Amino acid sequence: MEKARLCFITGGVRSGKSSFAERKALEYALQMDGNLHYLACGRVSDVEMGDRIHRHQKHRESSPIAWQTSEYATDITRIGADINQDSIILLDCLTTLLDNELFGPGIPLEKEFLDSVFSKIINGINEIRKQSSCLIVVSNELVQEPIFHNEFLHLYGKTLGLLHQMIVGQADEAYLVESGIPLRKKGCIQE
Template structure:
């Protein structure tokens, strides 16, 4: 039975297996699935990765390519499907940044310092809030995939640090609203939050 407004958050490092596991998970949530792809392929490597993702998805899934207006896409398809997979939050934030502030793609240290970083953060995180609200109000279950980018070294360039901080805050916002949160490590999903456990004052952190 579909649970209205259920939000599941799946995060992990690059090549952790998070997308593959999220696809397996959402396949168990319903037969009618919408795959919201946020990627804009910018080079041959990204094109090849997109093809791999496309080939392993079931043919009956509805694919919606939406690099920017993801919240609206959720609202548009929710009544037609049982579950929605958004892959991924990471690339969506990149798209939002470069669409609203194209100068960031060419900015050097001095130019970054002159930008209103608080304005940028409020703009991007406001869109994250809209997406979370759309997911929670959806008639379909929603699974969001993202990357953990704060576990490595501090980026050596200003845009990298700005992006890392934004994604970290966005991940926190989604996780706080989610009913379930999974961290995928080496292909293994670790449940780190479950709504029932939270209500009972228990801790997650068990393998599933």
Template sequence: MLAFVTGGVRSGKSQFAESLAMKIAKRDNKSLYYIATSLRTDQEMDERIKRHQANRSNHQLPWGTCEKSKDVGMLAERFSKKDVILLDCLTILLSNEMFHASRQEFSNEFSNKLFLKIVREIEKLKMASHTLIIVTNEVFHEKVSTDRGVFLYTKLLGKLHQHLVESSDAAFSVEYGVPIVKKGSCI
């Protein structure tokens, strides 16, 4: 099963996704895993990471954590159909893949290859698990930058969102801490 969770920054999407993962794991007697894609880049990010870790440790069900900023498909062999995986978040994963590699010329060919790479890696995680929940940021309410790299990033993220929602079993948008079902349901 694939669930897609989106929302604005600080909308409560990660908290909702964690709650969803725990409900599925408890209902179906599965293990919980968290794939963290964030890099510790500054004090604010370090505090956010610590807050997320504390939230997960305060629950009755234990979480395993994998820190993987790129190439998340390589983790698939660690999981089984006994696992519920929460990947947080696609927005940062794409940024890591696109901007932290050797400096790329941001061509359409590069964008297409990266799209296919990320889709394949997510498919590997989905196939290796009972449930994969993907968290992402809604960044499409802002004016799009004219910078070539940022423009292609935004375009690629939108393309990934559309593909993942289309192939998902459930999709949610979280606004002000309130999840809104956009497609299906898995709880």
């Protein structure tokens, strides 16, 4: 079975990447006559995060096509029971998913563990692509600034950077969103 279309969208914090990703998902759903599915990886960790989640939910409620939402902070393959070959899935966001997979009580941040988390996320993305028509992955661009003053931050940045490279390598399209403006980095413009 052929894998679903893959679109990668990254940008800095509050760059407009999630709004762009939602518009892109709607565009795909209209083109492919598909259904919209939001794979939320965020957890309410403070008031600001709760407000952001609520704003995103309200924005999706105004969509001309209804969104189905699944909330999986880890183990994203669990979405499999909720989707089908007509699903356009928006995974928001990879950075949060990586955080959730890495941070937990007693988790050793050793190379073997980081490698297993990397594989788990990539395998999860590939499994979702086998069951849907399109997957849009949103992530934060964190590795443009030097963060190597701390060994953990170095390992985290390296893992995120490698995830970005692997996903973009497989992606049909990739965008960097800056100040609300999406910049196409990969993929041809469809006529």
